[in-house]
Amino acid sequence: MRVISLNVNGIRSAERKGFFPWMQQQNADVICLQETKAQINQLSEDPFFPKNYHCFYHDAEKKGYSGVAVFCKTKPDNVISGIGRVDFDAEGRFIEAQFGNLSVISLYLPSGSSGEERQNFKFSFLDYFAPLLQERGQDGRNYIICGDWNIAHKAIDLKNWRGNQKNSGFLPEERAWMDTLFAEDQWIDAFRVVNQEADQYTWWSNRGQAWAKNVGWRIDYQVVSTALKDKIIGTSIYKDERFSDHAPLIVDYDL
Template structure:
């Protein structure tokens, strides 16, 4: 099974840059998309409902903002739009599809880079989300939580880590939260199961020549329950084309 996760920073803009042409050439079983920045009513063109997939969207109430999507070749047993928290669901940040013993989530974590208020909302979400994740861990189903988590976990996960320690996405509190996620909470960073190399980034600032110089951050993850750790076969970051300021993350599982 191949799963792709991609923050498109506007699904309509990414379509114009060739994302769906590229997707049609892949062998993905599930595709998780973040930052659609569109209402489903604006996505009536067949390109946004690619052939062979069951397509689901969870929009933000605010037009042109946030939003997640999930495409699946196999029809899910159940699709859950939202996590049940109004402040999160109004921004379209969580979409879950359930398939037998494995549930897959498209997640768009807050960015705190625009100011103190948004960083506070991000911390509030993190405080609520960790107990929620621990509950998932106690259940009988395995989870693959795909998406833009907006945190670079370790120094290896961004180019200029020394100068970014006071910047949202690499704050000490955020990194400690990821330590808990991949430590006591028991989840696994699927990418790092098969790739321990440096300079494996999924996001680049549009400022300067960040893309050209590979001055990036690894913000996009597929976070899995430990029962799936031995099922990870391979992982790659697609950078031959640019569909947004993020790059698609592809992971193959023996499922």
Template sequence: MKIITANTNGIRAAAKKGFFDWLEKQDADVTCIQETKAQVHQLEDPIFHPGFSYYNDAVKKGYSGTALYCKREPDDLISGTGYETFDSEGRYLEAKFGNLSVISLYMPSGSAKDERQLIKYECMDFFMNLMEEMKSSGRDYIICGDWNIAHKNEDIRNWKGNKKNSGFLPEERAWLDTLFDDVGFVDAFRELEQEEHSYTWWSNRGQAYANNTGWRIDYHVLSPSLKGTVKKTEIYKDEKFSDHAPLIIDYDYDI
């Protein structure tokens, strides 16, 4: 099973850069998209509907939004979490295949202003409780997306200079410590040995991309039951569709 997660920073902009041509060649079972920045009625072109495609738009136009593209039709689809702050921004979309759930998640960023950081903390608290429920449910989960947190020093090039910045705050990193170490969820990318300086997002300021001054904030997060199923990982950088790079992971798991 191959799953891709990609923050497109505008699905229409990514399409113009060849994203869907590339995606067709990948033959992924599920592709999780974040930051579509569009309403579904603006995406009538068939290019935006590969396979079985689903969108969860933000109420605010041109903002946030998630999508799922599936090779086969899911048994069920869940749009949203029941938490209004999260759901009004279209940040959660879940497809069920038998005992497996694949989720496209877009965690808020707190970098714009203090108010958004507080909202981010509220969403993190809510989501931690939700993931504890997921763990006890008996289902398998793969939660893909832009979590807007770099976990450890090796996940961010300039870690010394970002200790007080949203996305690398001690409270955010401790939250991931709890998720991985205490609750038992798995950072799929770190299941295999990785090259140094492997990142998925680069600021558009300066020469961050050219210098690989990046952050790893895009994840596949697995329920404890799926530990050991990762076969191959790849951060695709041969083409640039967005300020994020697609994260591709192959699993020893069939749907």
């Protein structure tokens, strides 16, 4: 089973940059997208609803903002949008497709980089989301939670870690939250199961020569249930083309 996650930074922009032809070549079973920045009524059937996929969007109420989507080769048994709190769900940050005992989720955690107000919103989201993750980690289902988590967990996960310790995305409180997430192996960072190398990034600033110099951050993850740890076959970050300021994260599972 192949699962792809990508923050598209605007699905219409990614389409213009060739994302959909590339996506079709990957023959993925599930594709999770974040930051679609569009309402469904703004998207034509072709290419934004590929005929060989079942396509589900959870849009933000604010136009041109946030939004997540999941494309599935197999029709899900159920699709859940939102995490149950109005202010978070109004931003279109969570959609879950259920297949038997497996759930695949497209998640877009808030960014706090624009200022204190949004950082506090991010902390509120993390506080609310943590017990939900704990419950799901113990409910007997298997989960693949794909998305832009907007946090680099460890120093190996960003190039300039020393200079970013006071910046959103690498704050001590955010990294401690990730420590708790991965504590006792209740949840697993799928990429790091098979790749422990440095300089593996999924996002690069558009400023300067960040992409050319590979001055990036690894803030996109596929976080999986403990039971799936041994099912991870391989993973890669696709960088031959640029569809966004993020790169597609590809993970293959023996499912």
